[in-house]
Amino acid sequence: MEKPISTIMPGVRPRGRGALGNAVGRFEGNAREAFEDGWQPHEDRVLRTEVRLEVPRSAISYSTSPDLPFDRSINPYRGCEHGCIYCFARPSHAFLNMSPGLDFETKLIARPGIGAVLERELRAKSYKVAVMALGTNTDPYQPIEAEYGVMREVLDVLRAFNHPVAITTKGTLIERDIDLLADMAAQGLCRVGISVTTLDADLSRKMEPRAASPKRRLQVIRRLADAGIPVRAMISPMIPGLTDHELEPIMAAARDAGATAASYIALRLPREVSQLFQDWLAEHVPGQAAKVMGRVRQLHGGMDYDPAFGKRMRGDGPWADLMARRFRVAVDRLGLAVKLPPMRCDLFAPPARAGDQMTLF
Template sequence: MNELSQLRQVAFAPAHGADIADALVQSSGLRVEEERRRGRGAGLNPSGRFEEKRRESFDDGWQSLEELEPFKTTVQIEKPKTAITRNDSPDIPFDRSVNPYRGCEHGCIYCFARPTHSYMGLSAGLDFEAKLFAKPDAPRLLERELSKPDYKVKPIAIGTNTDPYQPIEKEWRIMRQLLEVLSKANHPVMIVTKSAMVTRDIDILSDMAAKGLAKVAISVTTLDRKLARTMEPRCSTPEKRLDAIRQLSDAGIPTATLVSPLIPALNDHELERILEAAKAAGASVAGYILLRLPLEVSPLFRDWLLRHYPERYRHVMSLIKSMRGGKDYDAEFGKRMKGEGPYAWQISRRFEMATKRLGLGRRGVALRDDLFIRPDGGGIQLSLL
């Protein structure tokens, strides 16, 4: 019995109801064969929402689907005009960020950045994990922007969209070069990652941290290796992430743990255990974010949940909707990160009580902005006066 047949058997069982069956019907025509997507998070690869045509896989009787190759990671070079992206969101603690890559090989099924691939004419599903874009010019562009006479220093966040330490960083080393630019300029930086590869750059980060210029947040979503493997297939294991917290903390780098995302009835019961493990590893600050399902992420997550945890599908989605005003997602500022309603309040209280008990801070150390040394030129036209 193949995967689709097994799902049909579960989904159409009376105990599970029509909502699961509807989700299966909606996604089955877009599902990519398991052998082609082995080691990936998404099971679907739907057309981007801006495309004029929609694609759907079907067996034409000539076994053509069996001849398709597995999804392999490819990297294209992207040449942006600027390195720094600005935002004015009131519910995030930074107004600028740098993204060395577009797309992410980690393949986290819940990643809120997936819809950005639609702007490239690609799918938020498997394309997001396999068709990646690198920005090798980003360090040079960053230095150029920091050189501008009117540049005003504030911490730059890296890793807030896609992970700067995803596997292709081993070859491209763009993140390493960005840190070298920031270190030379004494510019504050805060990093978010799910990868233990961040420890590679402890030499730079520890020097910056000694000046009050760097801090790192490691996202630990679960301590369950099986859940992590299916939900975040190419991320560092939970143990390696905790070890990264230990190494960073031992090197004097302010380190936080981010329990993100919390998914009701799937990993939210681990909240206290994750915080305890992170504290034991040396984390001094903690935060959490509730699961976000914007745009294309919702059907991808629903399909994943149906494939891996069909018996929990109804319960998980019901709780998500109870915290999102009856919808899969509410993007309103002030609500999108934490949700609302009794269940969201319960999670908030649990987090508050656990962090207080463990002595974990809710806010990280403030980074210094008074040591900045403007790069010399950086490729911009200098004054002749």
């Protein structure tokens, strides 16, 4: 039997949010359901963002996935206020005893102090340098970064160590750090991927309610590129039957804005994301819901999602093959790269600290 929904209180409006519900996390032993007990005023209320602070014990997370072009990453935040309904990271909130639904986008965790932890880990004699990825789970430039500045902490440390970094974001706050990123890029130590899912502003507002508009993201690409920072356009996720027809126009618009490389990932619906996404389809695009889910299942052998390595990012079968061919043709026609030149790891060096013995030469 499925656990009941942990609803928001009557009268509270989840305006500007992606998820429509707040299902109890899969690890919870007890189900909770909000109800009006008569003690609260019946005024109309808005569901607001809450931020909790975590004292980080570690900064770097390691991965051995063969699907990923990196083996380490840093997550300045848990949860993401952008509220993208398709976000594959939503199930990670269940590990925090919170819902992958509305909790994921309204109950966030910031990790101030992570810079000092990162510095300690980078100074370890056993540390071997390789590209550090940021934005692989939740967006490091989501709106709360303006207040907490955790991402800036991380970048300050990476720059001091001359450590190569690859950033993925759809947040405009990255423009704040252009000075730092441009300096790193000039040394072959930085590149950025900007996620663009659609050029339809109305669809984007419904699907990614607190993320920047498509036009604004293209402006970010232009400003980064003008500063000499290599930019990849990440057309992900491609949603079959809803946004996949925009693959070529998005790539062309990103190229015109200054992107020099492109990539795409097919829609992924792990665990709770599947039902959350299907509820969103029924609410916002009911006439396309059956078509979208039918094609999603064609990509994943009849399932909502297949987590197998080599398939989870691209899917399998005729639709997956067609999307891959279209991407290759567009890349060639637009002169975009699939792989960017490797970043430098030979410049890595822990900066001197007060009291350190000076080198002889």
